[in-house]
Amino acid sequence: MALQLAKHRDQYQQAFDAVLDSAWLVNGPQLAAFEQEWASVSGAKYAIGVGSGFDALLLCLKVYGLGPGDRVGVPAHTCPATAMAVLATGATIVPIDVDRQSGNMDLKALEMVLCEQVLQAVIVVNLYGRAADWINILDVLDHYPNIKIIEDNAQGQGVWSDRVPGGQVGSGNYAISATSFYPTKNIGALGEAGAITTSDPALAERLRSLRDYGNGADRFVSTEQGGNYRLDELQAAFLRVTLLGLVEFNQQKIKVTQRLNHALEGLAACYGNTQPDLIQLPLTHDDGNGHLFVIRTTKRAELQQHLTAQGIQTMIHYPCPTHLQPVLAHLGYQAGDFLEAEAWAAECLSLPSHPMLSDQELDRIINGLDSFWAMHSNLLA
Ligand SMILES: Cc1ncc(COP(=O)(O)O)c(C=O)c1O
Numbered sequence: 001m002a003l004q005l006a007k008h009r010d011q012y013q014q015a016f017d018a019v020l021d022s023a024w025l026v027n028g029p030q031l032a033a034f035e036q037e038w039a040s041v042s043g044a045k046y047a048i049g050v051g052s053g054f055d056a057l058l059l060c061l062k063v064y065g066l067g068p069g070d071r072v073g074v075p076a077h078t079c080p081a082t083a084m085a086v087l088a089t090g091a092t093i094v095p096i097d098v099d100r101q102s103g104n105m106d107l108k109a110l111e112m113v114l115c116e117q118v119l120q121a122v123i124v125v126n127l128y129g130r131a132a133d134w135i136n137i138l139d140v141l142d143h144y145p146n147i148k149i150i151e152d153n154a155q156g157q158g159v160w161s162d163r164v165p166g167g168q169v170g171s172g173n174y175a176i177s178a179t180s181f182y183p184t185k186n187i188g189a190l191g192e193a194g195a196i197t198t199s200d201p202a203l204a205e206r207l208r209s210l211r212d213y214g215n216g217a218d219r220f221v222s223t224e225q226g227g228n229y230r231l232d233e234l235q236a237a238f239l240r241v242t243l244l245g246l247v248e249f250n251q252q253k254i255k256v257t258q259r260l261n262h263a264l265e266g267l268a269a270c271y272g273n274t275q276p277d278l279i280q281l282p283l284t285h286d287d288g289n290g291h292l293f294v295i296r297t298t299k300r301a302e303l304q305q306h307l308t309a310q311g312i313q314t315m316i317h318y319p320c321p322t323h324l325q326p327v328l329a330h331l332g333y334q335a336g337d338f339l340e341a342e343a344w345a346a347e348c349l350s351l352p353s354h355p356m357l358s359d360q361e362l363d364r365i366i367n368g369l370d371s372f373w374a375m376h377s378n379l380l381a
Contacts, residue, residue, distance in 0.1 A: 053180020126156030129291025
């Protein structure tokens with residue numbers, strides 16, 4: 001992160017100065033310009049900047065009028081923010097299990113839920129920077145025209161995939177789409193920020209109103225219940241800088257993940273037959289943006305300890321499935337209800353995959369995994 005900030009330091013400084021000179025701090029030209037640029041990069045007609053990814057999801061739910069009495073499908077394995085946005089509206093969260101390989105929403109699990117209960121909306125997440133199975137999911141949801149579809153694209157910025165209609169994730173063309181510009185995302189702000197993309201002019205207009213106290217045509221006259229979900233001028237100006245580097249950032253990130261993948265495939269070929277479940281590699285990020293490089297391991301605590309001892313920092317995205325979040329205990333779900341999500345939560349481990357990782361740092365990670373795999377392999381028994 002520090003390296004990335006240092007790389008663009010001068011441009012961020014200029015952006016800061018430009019806002020300071022303009023003395024326009026909220027709802028000004030930087031926001032308007034960023035929204036246009038983000039819409040264009042996303043292949044969307046409209047972009048609406050907001051204060052965070054959570055705000056973006058919340059407003060997507062609000063613009064569809066979702067609230068108490070409504071049921072919203074949410075992947076059982078995702079960042080807790082996805083479910084927390086639903087919780088904030090008062091709607092009921094309906095967990096849907098995920099796919100064993102990708103961690104994204106499982107098509108069969110979605111079909112099962114739809115057979116058993118009536119949903120008013122579904123949030124589909126592009127987890128770890130890989131497109132969900134959108135074309136097939138939309139095929140299924142075609143049979144339920146009353147269900148609103150929301151894309152949680154906090155992690156999928158800049159992804160192109162043949163699993164998506166039109167090819168571009170987050171375009172707002174097949175679903176209203178929410179993203180986050182949290183600093184660790186592929187497009188990070190220098191603080192909190194998010195955006196919504198849509199191709200629907202009426203939705204875009206209402207979203208702009210909702211993010212600003214429900215203002216109608218006249219300022220300070222609220223025509224519906226909104227709030228303060230605004231994206232300020234400084235963050236918009238910083239985002240315009242970050243956005244310029246998106247293609248290069250994603251390319252570098254993909255290069256890092258390809259190198260990791262390639263090395264791990266070599267290790268799997270060497271040790272995999274003796275310990276097939278010890279380490280499972282991520283699906284190749286051929287059409288992803290390399291946002292997170294997540295392996296699965298049945299010995300996560302040991303591997304994490306082993307890597308930490310060698311100065312390699314890892315993280316867990318995410319340790320608790322949606323249905324077992326303590327704050328959702330009132331929904332009455334139990335361990336065993338969504339087995340794939342629970343397995344992901346128990347086994348996932350994110351390896352460092354920053355685009356500016358040096359060759360030596362990459363070697364250290366690969367050597368750390370090599371020594372762990374060797375230690376636990378029957379080859380050494
Ligand atoms: C999948 C997903 N959804 C939603 C969010 C929420 O974004 P933010 O942290 O900007 O509120 C995040 C980011 O952490 C995320 O990864």
